[in-house]
Amino acid sequence: MKKIVLSVALAFAMGMTCVSNVSATQIGYTQSELKKGDASPTFSFKDINGKTVTLESLRGKIVYIDVWATWCPPCRAELPALKNLEEKYGKDIHFVSISCDQDKSKWETMVKDKDLKGIQLHIGTDRSFMQSYEISGIPRFILLDENGKIISSDMSRPSDPNTAGALEALLK
Numbered sequence: 001m002k003k004i005v006l007s008v009a010l011a012f013a014m015g016m017t018c019v020s021n022v023s024a025t026q027i028g029y030t031q032s033e034l035k036k037g038d039a040s041p042t043f044s045f046k047d048i049n050g051k052t053v054t055l056e057s058l059r060g061k062i063v064y065i066d067v068w069a070t071w072c073p074p075c076r077a078e079l080p081a082l083k084n085l086e087e088k089y090g091k092d093i094h095f096v097s098i099s100c101d102q103d104k105s106k107w108e109t110m111v112k113d114k115d116l117k118g119i120q121l122h123i124g125t126d127r128s129f130m131q132s133y134e135i136s137g138i139p140r141f142i143l144l145d146e147n148g149k150i151i152s153s154d155m156s157r158p159s160d161p162n163t164a165g166a167l168e169a170l171l172k
Contacts, residue, residue, distance in 0.1 A: 041132035045121040065142040066097045070110045075139040081158035
């Protein structure tokens with residue numbers, strides 16, 4: 001129990017991640033057992049306009065997924081860099097932001113007030129996608145190929161200079 005509390009306290013102190021609503025046994029995982037080349041677990045979530053978006057509907061383009069929440073300072077800190085990537089690569093890559101906010105109205109307000117682009121989805125009560133990737137902290141970034149196969153189940157953040165280079169290399 002002390003190890004769990006220390007891990008959570010250290011993560012918050014370093015401002016590196018926000019812990020999501022998961023069981024204590026999940027805390028400490030940094031990457032799921034899913035590996036490169038595996039088919040990604042699927043999802044079906046509503047976008048900001050109420051339209052259902054599935055992973056299958058995104059086939060044909062690379063998919064960069066951001067699992068985040070409005071209450072998470074590191075998640076919000078990544079938004080400017082994410083917007084830059086979307087502007088630069090948005091024609092060739094699906095940028096999908098999946099909010100795990102329990103309060104849907106806070107998510108809707110932030111998406112509109114901050115003029116968030118890309119594909120904005122709300123997870124609702126379905127935590128199966130997060131559970132499949134064993135996501136215990138956010139933000140979490142996932143990169144999939146055009147066929148929905150995992151390139152990275154724990155991709156670098158938008159603010160990491162290596163991210164743009166990795167996306168650029170995939171588009172060549």
